[in-house]
Amino acid sequence: MEIPVEHKKMVLVRAGTVEDIPRGEGRCFTIQDRRIAIFHLEDGSFGAVDHDCPHRGGPLSDGIVGRDSVICPLHGWRIDLRTGVVIGQEGKSVKTYPVRIEQGEILLKVQG
Amino acid sequence: MKHERLIVIGNGMAGVATIEEILKKPSPPTITVFGGEPHVNYNRILLSDVLACAKTTEEIFLNSREWYEKHAIQLHPGVFITGIDLDHKQVIAQSGERYEFDKLLIATGSVPLIPPMKGVDKKGVFTFRNIEDTESMIQWAARNDRAVVIGGGLLGLEAARGLTNRGMMVTVVHLMGHLMEKQLDATAGAILKTEVEKMGIEVRLNCTVKEILGKGKVEAVRFSTGDLIKTDLALITAGIRPNVKLAEEAGLAVKRGILVGYHMQSSHPEVFAVGECVEFRGWTYGLVAPIMEQAKVAAEAIAGSRSLVYGGSTPATTLKVAGIRLTSMGDFQQNGADCEEITYADPNMGIYKKVVLQGNRVAGAILLGETEDGPRLLEWIRKGTDVGPFRKSLLWDGNGAQPRPIPVAGMQDNETVCGCMSVTKGTIVEAIKTHKLTDREGIGEKTRACTSCKSCGPLIDQLLEDALGSTYVAAPKVNDLCACARMTRQALRQVIQERQLKSYSTVKESGCLGDCGVCKPGVSFLLSEIWPKDYADERQARFINDRVHANIQKDGTFSVVPRIYGGVTSPEQLRRIADVAEKYNVRMVKITGGQRIDLLGVKKEDLPKIWADLDIPSGHAYAKAVRTVKTCVGSDFCRFGVGDSTALGIEMEKRFEGLYTPHKVKMAVSGCPRNCAESYVKDIGVVAIEGGWEVYVGGAAGMNVRKGDLLCRVDIGQEVLDAATKFLQYYRENGEYMERTYDFVPRIGIETIRRVIFNKISGEPDRLLERFHEAKSAVVDPWKKESRRPVHKRQFSDLTIVE
Ligand code: SRM
Ligand SMILES: Cc1cc2nc3c(=O)[nH]c(=O)nc-3n(C[C@H](O)[C@H](O)[C@H](O)COP(=O)(O)OP(=O)(O)OC[C@H]3O[C@@H](n4cnc5c(N)ncnc54)[C@H](O)[C@@H]3O)c2cc1C
Ligand code: SF4
Ligand code: FES
Numbered sequence: 001m002e003i004p005v006e007h008k009k010m011v012l013v014r015a016g017t018v019e020d021i022p023r024g025e026g027r028c029f030t031i032q033d034r035r036i037a038i039f040h041l042e043d044g045s046f047g048a049v050d051h052d053c054p055h056r057g058g059p060l061s062d063g064i065v066g067r068d069s070v071i072c073p074l075h076g077w078r079i080d081l082r083t084g085v086v087i088g089q090e091g092k093s094v095k096t097y098p099v100r101i102e103q104g105e106i107l108l109k110v111q112g
Numbered sequence: 113m114k115h116e117r118l119i120v121i122g123n124g125m126a127g128v129a130t131i132e133e134i135l136k137k138p139s140p141p142t143i144t145v146f147g148g149e150p151h152v153n154y155n156r157i158l159l160s161d162v163l164a165c166a167k168t169t170e171e172i173f174l175n176s177r178e179w180y181e182k183h184a185i186q187l188h189p190g191v192f193i194t195g196i197d198l199d200h201k202q203v204i205a206q207s208g209e210r211y212e213f214d215k216l217l218i219a220t221g222s223v224p225l226i227p228p229m230k231g232v233d234k235k236g237v238f239t240f241r242n243i244e245d246t247e248s249m250i251q252w253a254a255r256n257d258r259a260v261v262i263g264g265g266l267l268g269l270e271a272a273r274g275l276t277n278r279g280m281m282v283t284v285v286h287l288m289g290h291l292m293e294k295q296l297d298a299t300a301g302a303i304l305k306t307e308v309e310k311m312g313i314e315v316r317l318n319c320t321v322k323e324i325l326g327k328g329k330v331e332a333v334r335f336s337t338g339d340l341i342k343t344d345l346a347l348i349t350a351g352i353r354p355n356v357k358l359a360e361e362a363g364l365a366v367k368r369g370i371l372v373g374y375h376m377q378s379s380h381p382e383v384f385a386v387g388e389c390v391e392f393r394g395w396t397y398g399l400v401a402p403i404m405e406q407a408k409v410a411a412e413a414i415a416g417s418r419s420l421v422y423g424g425s426t427p428a429t430t431l432k433v434a435g436i437r438l439t440s441m442g443d444f445q446q447n448g449a450d451c452e453e454i455t456y457a458d459p460n461m462g463i464y465k466k467v468v469l470q471g472n473r474v475a476g477a478i479l480l481g482e483t484e485d486g487p488r489l490l491e492w493i494r495k496g497t498d499v500g501p502f503r504k505s506l507l508w509d510g511n512g513a514q515p516r517p518i519p520v521a522g523m524q525d526n527e528t529v530c531g532c533m534s535v536t537k538g539t540i541v542e543a544i545k546t547h548k549l550t551d552r553e554g555i556g557e558k559t560r561a562c563t564s565c566k567s568c569g570p571l572i573d574q575l576l577e578d579a580l581g582s583t584y585v586a587a588p589k590v591n592d593l594c595a596c597a598r599m600t601r602q603a604l605r606q607v608i609q610e611r612q613l614k615s616y617s618t619v620k621e622s623g624c625l626g627d628c629g630v631c632k633p634g635v636s637f638l639l640s641e642i643w644p645k646d647y648a649d650e651r652q653a654r655f656i657n658d659r660v661h662a663n664i665q666k667d668g669t670f671s672v673v674p675r676i677y678g679g680v681t682s683p684e685q686l687r688r689i690a691d692v693a694e695k696y697n698v699r700m701v702k703i704t705g706g707q708r709i710d711l712l713g714v715k716k717e718d719l720p721k722i723w724a725d726l727d728i729p730s731g732h733a734y735a736k737a738v739r740t741v742k743t744c745v746g747s748d749f750c751r752f753g754v755g756d757s758t759a760l761g762i763e764m765e766k767r768f769e770g771l772y773t774p775h776k777v778k779m780a781v782s783g784c785p786r787n788c789a790e791s792y793v794k795d796i797g798v799v800a801i802e803g804g805w806e807v808y809v810g811g812a813a814g815m816n817v818r819k820g821d822l823l824c825r826v827d828i829g830q831e832v833l834d835a836a837t838k839f840l841q842y843y844r845e846n847g848e849y850m851e852r853t854y855d856f857v858p859r860i861g862i863e864t865i866r867r868v869i870f871n872k873i874s875g876e877p878d879r880l881l882e883r884f885h886e887a888k889s890a891v892v893d894p895w896k897k898e899s900r901r902p903v904h905k906r907q908f909s910d911l912t913i914v915e
Contacts, residue, residue: 015911021906021911022652022906023652024650024652024653025652025659027910027911028911029911030910042617042627057667059664059668061910062659063656064630064633064653064656065629065652066627066628066629066632067626067629070629071629071630073664074666078628078629078630
């Protein structure tokens, strides 16, 4: 017998305020057992991806942020923050999360 | 015998090149030159570099006033000739004054072509032909933001890149379906477009400008489609037209250009013409190389000999845009019956190569992305070489792996090495011998070779190497700072200084960078080195280590290495380190290879607390900065010691601590040549000898093992400090980012380093010291400062954890 798949719900979680992340940097944010790296881009927008680098788990939130990518601090893999794809290693990627700013608060959409 | 009188109209590249050839003849005539521009002769080609901040106007002058005087050439700069009276053999200047000649040389070049459009008289509309154009454009660019370049040929693209370097947002508007259609086919044009766009330049193809709009000053341009785009500057680079007005009015035979025969003589037997203003069998040329060939023939003819014949030239063009390598030559779009194309394309890598064969001879070629084969292909075209036997390896070697090196040794003396300036191998080899030249610059000065597009640089290096053997010192290689910058460190340095840019953000806004992120630390270092006192430190532009002053580990924790000067510590200091290690549950306490103690596995949020508890300055083990100074016990204890290495090492470490450098700098001081502190393999290593000290630089024992080069032998410790300081500052200013001294020292050469940092007459040693002290006085211990006052409330912490 087939077991019906239950669709996971998307939930909004608060991840601090805009001032918590200096412009051009990232910070790590943990929800349940999932770590997510949130970035405050130079143009003022925000982006979020899984925190651990697909190479050897480097902390992406500590990476250098380019216009729309982050460079892992351990061995320099570069990850496109819009798609989560590792640039130059197109087979590898991290998950991305939609971010919304409301009244200065960072709201993150994750599967509950 | 009365000297013959030669008048030259046009003090440009062709006119003066011909004069230079004439001066080589046994009894040159008396020469008078009229130049429409108020300068001595300069290298027009390099105006692109001036616009792109890569050269100053002073650097492009070719012949000084002294040169004209020395050869008794009467120069009338800024004097326009308005008429030629052939019957009386006179030229007429603006003032009405007349000058008599026996022979006349016309070298009036060309004028920019202005396509039919309205509004070209507005302020902010430019052409790009001479120094005045360039300088006024530079001034205008400094005050304005947007530019439209009309015409996507060679000149337009070079200008677009230049204006981008000057901080403008540039759109190139091109009439045709692909860029540089005179030199490229559609495939190459499309790849080039992508490369140009990567530089942040917008390209619009199939587009005509109908009107330039604005009240007095340019505000927008309108296309034939009716579309408008706003702009503050419009540059017209739509081509050139031979400047034939004078000749035409004088009654000489003129079509598109002044018609000349095999000896560069016009329709009048005493009147010759060279350069862009001439037409030879239906051809006109807008490049220097053909002009140099014409100059030799004209000089011969003016001297009364007919032994040289001009038979036309094979044009070869190189785009001088930093970051793009592109050469096109000959007839690349032949489509006759016996024509074939051999192509190789890798658009993603920006590589495209095409050779057009007619029969078994090369008719033309396009090289984009990799241009090493250019000189050889050009030679084959010129000579009509039968390439049938090695067809398979025209673009690649037999294995299809690497492009083959160009066998300069196998070249004939009369083969061309520098295509731009048409200089042969023989001329260069001769000049190396006669003038004892040792570098590209010297060769450029004497022969003009390698002064424009520089693609012959590697060939010239080979010639130098062959001639000089072991005494040859390789020229510094020039690297772009980053793929997104497409600019060398030197060029960026100049922009930063000229425009007083003091933060990463302002450099980025200047348009010099593509903001890929990779070059952020390098640019940050450059800024801090140029403006030690008032550079705006932006943390987002620095590596995580420099944001938290500790070295990141594989698990995301950090290591803490306090400074232990010269490896000398005390019970009290050891006790404090031990206490801290316990208090913060440090995972490992390790004695490092650099004679200090590493606390490993520290959490980011504990860092400021650890620093406060330690109260020892940062060891900068995490930074591209001065690291350790290893010492041995030295003359105080050791039975062999001849110098107090410990004291000198500690003094050195105190003097240099906290300074950032292109890459890490490790030092050592040993008390005798037994060398227990391993001084020979340090970036700066000092060894005590009987009665003095030796200073070595450029040593290494990491990924590379290299014994340092002896910089100097001195008598006292103070002199060691002095020499080390000058070297360190010189490295800070001239090292490429991430270039260790073991690469830097061989690249520059120890002789050159000595010459620069010790030559008192130049004043440079003192200036190096001055700049060092300025940099040092700006150093603050980050641990002290930021344990008290973090730069951001979350400098060391994650976001709140939600459960
Ligand atoms: C701690 C130490 C090893 C030890 O346990 O003894 C060490 C540890 C590291 N070295 Fe080293 N090196 C240490 C002495 C050396 C030495 C010996 C010396 O300095 O006398 C060398 C050879 C000398 C040299 O530098 O030329 C050395 C050559 C390297 C290299 C290769 C550099 C090169 O271009 O050849 C690297 C990689 C790099 O710099 O890119 C490196 C990089 C590293 C890094 C920083 C790797 C990194 O980027 O994260 C290691 C940090 C571990 C950590 O998490 O803290 N380490 N490393 C030593 C610290 C010395 C100190 O007190 O500051
Ligand atoms: C920005 C730029 C980049 C270039 N890059 C390259 C390149 O990479 N490679 C290459 O091969 N070529 C390049 N060229 C083209 C090259 O500079 C010309 O082909 C070359 O300068 C032509 O030399 P010429 O002597 O014929 O003309 P010019 O050098 O223009 O000299 C003509 C001179 O005659 C003067 N003159 C004109 N009429 C009169 C008069 N009636 N009385 C007195 N004086 C008069 C003018 O003022 C001018 O100084 C470039 C040109 C420009 C503008
Ligand atoms: S040798 Fe240096 S870089 Fe390599 S693992 Fe050891 S500490 Fe790390
Ligand atoms: S862990 Fe990210 S690049 Fe290696």
